[in-house]
Amino acid sequence: MSTASKVTFAGSLVFAAGSFLFINWSQGLERQALRQGPIKDAARMEAKRTQKMVANEAEHREQMELRDKLIKIQPLSDEIIRGDEAPTPQLDQK
Numbered sequence: 001m002s003t004a005s006k007v008t009f010a011g012s013l014v015f016a017a018g019s020f021l022f023i024n025w026s027q028g029l030e031r032q033a034l035r036q037g038p039i040k041d042a043a044r045m046e047a048k049r050t051q052k053m054v055a056n057e058a059e060h061r062e063q064m065e066l067r068d069k070l071i072k073i074q075p076l077s078d079e080i081i082r083g084d085e086a087p088t089p090q091l092d093q094k
């Protein structure tokens with residue numbers, strides 16, 4: 001085997017190995033990117049769920065505060081208030 005053919009042979013071995021490694025590496029990247037899709041989706045949905053829960057809690061707290069405030073102004077009772085002191089004005093009927 002001549003020196004030139006040995007060098008060519010060695011070069012093609014290195015090229016083949018390099019090609020394999022590059023393809024292997026790029027396929028690994030692609031696979032990882034594909035796997036990130038559902039993971040990101042799940043994270044997005046979880047974030048949305050948490051955000052909604054926080055908003056609901058804030059709304060609930062606000063409503064309870066408003067309720068306390070209104071109860072201080074007018075306490076709740078079972079008493080039914082009837083408006084029979086003055087008759088309701090009748091509208092003109094033509």
Ligand SMILES: *[C@@H]1O[C@H](CO)[C@@H](O)[C@H](O)[C@H]1NC(C)=O
Binds near residue numbers: 024025027031
């Ligand atoms: C890279 O090569 C190794 C060894 O053949 C293999 O186990 C692995 O699955 C390959 N990776 C990809 C992304 O193809």
